[in-house]
Amino acid sequence: MKILTIESSCDETAAAVVDGERNVLGAALASQIKVHQRYGGVVPEIASRAHMEAILPVIADALRQADATLEELSAIAVVNEPGLAGSLLVGLAAAKALCVAANKPLIAINHLQAHVYACRVAYDDDIFPCVGLIASGGHSSLYRCSGPLDFELLGSTIDDAAGEAFDKVAAMLGLPYPGGPSIQRAAENGDPKAYAFPRPLLNDKDRLQFSFSGLKTAARYKLVGTGKKDFHEAEISERERADIAASFQEAVVDCLVGKAVQALKTCGMKTLCVGGGVAANARFREKALEAATKRRFRLYIAPPALCTDNAVMGAIAIERYKAGLFADLDLDVAAGLQRDKQ
Ligand code: KG4
Numbered sequence: 649m650k651i652l653t654i655e656s657s658c659d660e661t662a663a664a665v666v667d668g669e670r671n672v673l674g675a676a677l678a679s680q681i682k683v684h685q686r687y688g689g690v691v692p693e694i695a696s697r698a699h700m701e702a703i704l705p706v707i708a709d710a711l712r713q714a715d716a717t718l719e720e721l722s723a724i725a726v727v728n729e730p731g732l733a734g735s736l737l738v739g740l741a742a743a744k745a746l747c748v749a750a751n752k753p754l755i756a757i758n759h760l761q762a763h764v765y766a767c768r769v770a771y772d773d774d775i776f777p778c779v780g781l782i783a784s785g786g787h788s789s790l791y792r793c794s795g796p797l798d799f800e801l802l803g804s805t806i807d808d809a810a811g812e813a814f815d816k817v818a819a820m821l822g823l824p825y826p827g828g829p830s831i832q833r834a835a836e837n838g839d840p841k842a843y844a845f846p847r848p849l850l851n852d853k854d855r856l857q858f859s860f861s862g863l864k865t866a867a868r869y870k871l872v873g874t875g876k877k878d879f880h881e882a883e884i885s886e887r888e889r890a891d892i893a894a895s896f897q898e899a900v901v902d903c904l905v906g907k908a909v910q911a912l913k914t915c916g917m918k919t920l921c922v923g924g925g926v927a928a929n930a931r932f933r934e935k936a937l938e939a940a941t942k943r944r945f946r947l948y949i950a951p952p953a954l955c956t957d958n959a960v961m962g963a964i965a966i967e968r969y970k971a972g973l974f975a976d977l978d979l980d981v982a983a984g985l986q987r988d989k990q
């Protein structure tokens with residue numbers, strides 16, 4: 649079995665070829681970080697245009713690395729939800745065209761489920777059943793993952809995603825995009841206890857949800873007070889910048905780890921799998937490991953290269969292929985979290 653997987657849900661254009669045992673035969677990725685850097689975040693229209701330029705060369709590169717031809721493929725799989733509509737459409741159109749040209753079946757991939765499956769690919773352990781935590785630039789969600797084809801959404805963020813909050817607070821601190829790695833770096837010299845930022849919803853035991861926008865506002869108030877002053881006018885020392893970065897990072901990490909532990913309790917599960925760009929955060933990895941040791945649950949966090957968007961995690965398509973779950977050629981994109989159970 650050889651499956652071509654395509655990912656274009658946000659700002660990375662990626663393709664991979666995997667076999668039935670989750671071996672990665674080829675993987676290519678074109679990052680748009682430099683394109684969006686000057687805007688401090690992903691600009692959807694620019695993202696879809698950049699995908700259009702990159703998609704065919706990236707697919708060709710993955711096939712070349714795998715030494716595979718289109719004819720040899722068993723199926724073509726593509727992320728069709730959730731993500732930026734314009735970005736998703738580019739990958740989906742390419743996948744459909746290749747399916748028609750080479751007469752191959754199409755498989756739909758849910759991007760968030762693929763983020764969880766990155767742990768299955770990376771560690772080759774049977775991770776199911778598990779709680780899945782995805783913390784990225786666009787999403788912060790918890791899933792009950794009973795099996796590779798049985799995901800149930802437990803809860804999401806009610807406002808900003810964790811990565812989005814990292815990106816916005818980094819911009820306030822004058823740190824470059826993407827904000828997560830910048831804040832992590834700045835936080836190395838800071839005191840995580842310097843400022844008592846809130847941990848929104850953390851102590852609300854009835855809700856498996858996140859909220860990061862108030863935390864972002866708290867960081868802004870710390871910078872310029874509660875008046876009308878813009879954060880661009882903030883004058884802060886290196887020490888203060890590092891302390892705000894460290895205290896903010898600590899608060900986000902506490903919320904992510906705390907809610908994941910709560911989800912494990914709710915589901916009566918003993919395994920946590922984490923994916924998404926924010927899972928690359930060193931402090932998150934440290935605190936999640938501490939919690940796993942203390943509370944005795946199995947912890948899988950995708951390696952950093954498989955945390956951020958990639959097509960290798962699209963290997964979840966193998967499961968659908970084996971179950972005969974193919975998509976029709978009129979498959980559409982779904983930008984939001986449409987299906988919580990399948
Ligand atoms: O999963 P991803 O590549 O794309 C989305 O699906 O959104 O995640 C990107 C997000 C960005 O917001 C970025 O700032 C964040 O992940 N991120 C991090 C780190 N590396 C990337 N956040 C915290 N610490 C990091 N080391």
Ligand code: ZN
Binds near residue numbers: 759763784924956957
């Ligand atoms: Zn993602």
